[in-house]
Amino acid sequence: MAIILDGKALAAKCKQEVKKEAESLARTPGLAVIIVGNNPASRVYVNSKRKDCEECGFLSEEYALPEETTQGELISLIQQLNVREDIDGILCQLPLPDGIDEEAVLMAISPEKDVDGFHPMNMGALLVGKEGFLPCTPYGIMEILKEYDIDPKGKRCVVIGRSNIVGKPMALLLLQKHGTVTICHSRTQNLAEICRTADILVAAVGKVNMVTADMVKPGAVVIDVAMNRNEAGKLCGDVDYPAVKELAWAITPVPGGVGPMTRAMLMKNTLLSAQKRQG
Ligand code: GUN
Numbered sequence: 001m002a003i004i005l006d007g008k009a010l011a012a013k014c015k016q017e018v019k020k021e022a023e024s025l026a027r028t029p030g031l032a033v034i035i036v037g038n039n040p041a042s043r044v045y046v047n048s049k050r051k052d053c054e055e056c057g058f059l060s061e062e063y064a065l066p067e068e069t070t071q072g073e074l075i076s077l078i079q080q081l082n083v084r085e086d087i088d089g090i091l092c093q094l095p096l097p098d099g100i101d102e103e104a105v106l107m108a109i110s111p112e113k114d115v116d117g118f119h120p121m122n123m124g125a126l127l128v129g130k131e132g133f134l135p136c137t138p139y140g141i142m143e144i145l146k147e148y149d150i151d152p153k154g155k156r157c158v159v160i161g162r163s164n165i166v167g168k169p170m171a172l173l174l175l176q177k178h179g180t181v182t183i184c185h186s187r188t189q190n191l192a193e194i195c196r197t198a199d200i201l202v203a204a205v206g207k208v209n210m211v212t213a214d215m216v217k218p219g220a221v222v223i224d225v226a227m228n229r230n231e232a233g234k235l236c237g238d239v240d241y242p243a244v245k246e247l248a249w250a251i252t253p254v255p256g257g258v259g260p261m262t263r264a265m266l267m268k269n270t271l272l273s274a275q276k277r278q279g
Helices: 007-023 040-056 071-082 102-108 120-128 136-147 167-176 191-195 258-277
Strands: 030-036 059-065 089-092 156-160 180-184 200-203 221-224
Touching (some): 030 040, 030 258, 040 059, 040 258, 071 089, 120 167, 136 221, 136 258, 167 200
Parallel strands (some): 030 059, 030 089, 200 221
16 A cells, blocks of 8 residues: 555645744745636636635735636736736736737746746746746656655656646656656657556556556556546546556645645746846
């Protein structure tokens, strides 16, 4: 039976530390969250971000814009927030309604306030190993590995998924820590065979039970990034958890694994921005 990597407990600890550090600043860190339209999942995420800000003692501002909002109006709001002294982080909840160019919106956020780490400037900084905001999910996963003394150095790491938000930055962070990294995706041939070589396996696909026990090397570390619902409506990840936890050395649960750490790293990035902006 695997060690359960408790992201929920670690997130609570991280947020406590963030709160303590924020208290020593002259000005409270401020996060602005923009949500456009009525996506119910986005609403849940935005509500939880507000709660996290309260927990950390941050100023939190929410901009709930109607579905009909134009790209111009959205970018104009971002430009106002970019120059606000009291706002350290700006997050525009994705996905955006049809007709709004997500890339143009993300590019409009000042890289200095891009606490999601989605701006090409921050992505590029990660690629070349320069300082910048790290995307919260891969950042949170690296913190889980660190907490449990799991060192990617020299290990075979396999990431399933190549999104800009998770797969690609995850692979870069593991590489930065000297892992030997393979990225798999929907066109990968012999996926199971490649996954079985992994000492550290990260699944970020969004498909229930796509990682089965035969794809996991006994003794591997398994990180499940996904948030799916099974036929019974129960929250679950990409990994066949009951079977895989019997042969892995360590595994993240869903819920209670990566998700809470993603949220905690948003608070951490907002703190880092505030510290930097206050010199
Ligand atoms: N939609 C789903 N996850 C995220 C996230 O981490 N950041 C933003 N901005 N939108 C999301």
